[in-house]
Amino acid sequence: MRPPEENRPDPDELLSRIGAEDTKPRGKFKIFFGMAAGVGKTFEMLRDAQKEKSEGKDVWIGYLETHNRRETEKQAEGLPIIPRKRSKYKSVDLEEMDLDSILEKKPDLVLVDELAHTNVPGSRHPKRYQDVLEILDHGIDVYSTLNVQHLESRAGIVEEISGAPVMERIPDSILELADEVELIDLVPDDLVKRLKEGKIYPTDKVPQALHSFFRVPNLTALRELSLNYTSKLVDRELSRLEPTKDPKISDKILVAISASPRAADLIRYAKRISFGLKCPWVAVHVDEGESYSAEEKELLRENLHLARELGAEILNSSDKDPVSGIIKAVHRTKATHVVIGRSGKGRLSRIFRGGSFIDKLSEEAGDFQILLAPTIIPKEKIAISNIPFLRRTRSKPIQYFLSFLALLAVTSFNLLLNTFAGYWSIGLIYLFFIMFVSLFVGRGPVVIISALSAIFWNFLFIPPKFTFYIEKLEDWMMFGTYFILAIILGVLTTRLKDKEEDLQTGEEALSGLYRLSISLSKIHSLDEIASVAVETIRETFHCQVLLLLTDSDSLLNRSPHPKSDFIPDSKEFALAAWTFQNRKPSGKDTDTVPLSIGLYLPLLTQGGCFGVVGLNLDTRTSLELEEENLLFSILNQISLAIERIQLLGIRANAKLAEESEKFYSALFNSVSHDFRTPLTVIRGSLDLLETGLSEKEKSDLYSEVRIAYKKLDRLVSDLLDMSRLETGRLKLDLQWEDPADLVNETIRISEYEKGEHSLGSKMDENLPLVRMDRRLMIQVLVHLLQNAFMHAGKKCNIIIRASVPKDHLLLTVEDDGIGILKGQEEKIFEKFTKGSSSEHGTGLGLSICRGLVEAQGGKIWAENRQEGGARFLIRIPVLTFPPLEDSIV
Known part of the structure; x- marks a missing residue:
């Protein structure tokens, strides 16, 4: 549900910062890292901030949570505080860090406590660490605090240790992005002592905390996690400073992910392995060509987003065989380790499939190691969705109902035909009917009507009629063959239809991209490119489109292109302006105001940002993964076309400058003699006039000087007249x-x-x-x-x-x-x-x-x-x- 309008960012605050690209360097980021609450992270952060203030820095508190601890509040004395921003969500008044006020004040250093905090719905960013990243982009230094359990790659381990769910998490890449990480360590016994003294939680919550999270074994394990992670951070920094001493610099991790809830654990495990080996990692999704349900698509999107957040390179591959797809990805990325999960399939399933996934992968030739993630996988339950014939069938109830009605109609026709034809001919009619129905419905209805048609054929037509008993052996063979053929033919026909739809969808996408590239290649003006871009996006994604291009000063134009049919309000336009300034997507389904009605994407190339494209997604569902890839491909072509037009303009200007240079060079070369000749006559005549000459000789010299002057004057007039004619200023x-x-x-x-x-x-x-x-x-x-x-x-x-x-x-x-x-x-x-x-x-x-x-x-x-x-x-x-x-x- 979308929050009230007053909870959304003020457009005036956003637009006041939109302008030329800020050239200020990125701010420095320091994180105070600890094993749990109460170890003193906030206290140490405030002490360091007081030191920075004493050295003359402009230090402000952006967000501070003291939990009513007296020593922490005392340490914060003297530091100015930026007031929090109040908002209302579900009739509850809440306070959040005022990001816009921080950016407007532009201090040298700002303190932001609780880095993993989740913002109020309707805020610009869902998570506080995203606010911090924007503050850093504006050249402001940030101090922040973080506990080890909030790291995405360690959250699962902490849940197993403590038994408590970890709701707030941040990607490990945020910690790796920090310029400095200071470990705030405390012995578990001392931490328990502080808890009993009421220095961490209120007195009424201490007994519960002592019997759950703050048990000494839990704290010891958390301390080991924080120490281990910090030591690896130091090791990575040393490897960065001295890369030649790292023997594992060529390692690369590859993890195979799918639309499975267990894929998130594989991703976190792969992140931990790559962090320990100090090497890059890749997450690959192998598309087997099978359709996904809405839940599976959303789960796949979340898994890919998680991998991207943790710093993985995302790779998509298409192959009917997932093992073959992974092997191709290994060769393509030159991966040295492949992370896979345990299979929950039973022995019978592995027998029918020709062995387990691990067995098939290990039989493939390649210079890589297989890493089996140490996760507990529940045994796979037998369900309809796991039956090979019915796997990923998502037919609607109306399809089952209409298929059953059609079966009744065919059965009625067969009853009439039974007086003229034998029951074997009727079986062929049923087979033809099943093949016909499979062209319009999914696998589920096909299997159901196949079984029912076999039952009807046996009960109504095979002797003895109106019984399920079959007398003749050949009738038994015919019935069994019919039943198997009906299911196989129906399922295969449905599968061919699905493949045809997938191929048609892919062909339409490729054809659209090809037509777009051809159209853009024939266009030589910016307005024509904009028109083609808006029409293509509108027809492809069936939504209203906004197009904002840059002006002559490379700033975002406030007026949408005339072809735009999505005219956002001031708050939505502020998001588009934010996208242009930060070169990042914003709006619906992004990390910046995800509850907005529009999705805003920058038109980016290596040459810069040429504008913003907005899609009105208020009247349609979110973009699917394939649609996102197609949209980015379209935007890439549009950006390159705009860049080409600008480069052509630059080339034309350069050519004009070159021609102008040639013109002036030819002009000066041409007039140099004509200037020098009269000037020489004038100078020579003046020199002779200084000597003793007769009156006649002086008169002749005066005449030559006058003639030379007139020639010079005429030459100058010619040049001025030509200049006026060329510029159109002749009056x-x-x-x-x-x-x-x-x-x-x-x-x-x-x-x-x-x-x-x-x-x-x-x-x-x-x-x-x-x-x-x-x-x-x-x-x-x-x-x-x-x-x-x-x-x-x-x-x-x-x-x-x-x-x-x-x-x-x-x-x-x-x-x-x-x-x-x-x-x-x-x-x-x-x-x-x-x-x-x-x-x-x-x-x-x-x-x-x-x-x-x-x-x-x-x-x-x-x-x-x-x-x-x-x-x-x-x-x-x-x-x-x-x-x-x-x-x-």
């Missing part, structure tokens, strides 16, 4: 201008550069006014004249023509020189294009001309004259004549 000053004035002004400006060329103009009479930018059009004509002066040849005639045919102004600059190379009429308008490589200039003039003309809505092109020479034509639209002034009414 037009459109006015009504006289084309004749425009041509005359151009000739006047260019007169000093014509050299030996002749320059003239021809214009129609009564030219209309044209709306254009006078400055830019003069610049265009000047560029065209300079181009003719440079490329036409020597002593050419250059003419500017102006006319208004139809609805446009036509400006022409033509010469009678060498003309344009064939095929280059269009290319000469491209940037950095020159007539030949030996010619000077930037190659920007004609490119600037085209840009300036097109900016005014015109067109420019070049062609060769039939009589020789080149011609450049400019067409500017003439839309209307200038309006007259409004008359005064």
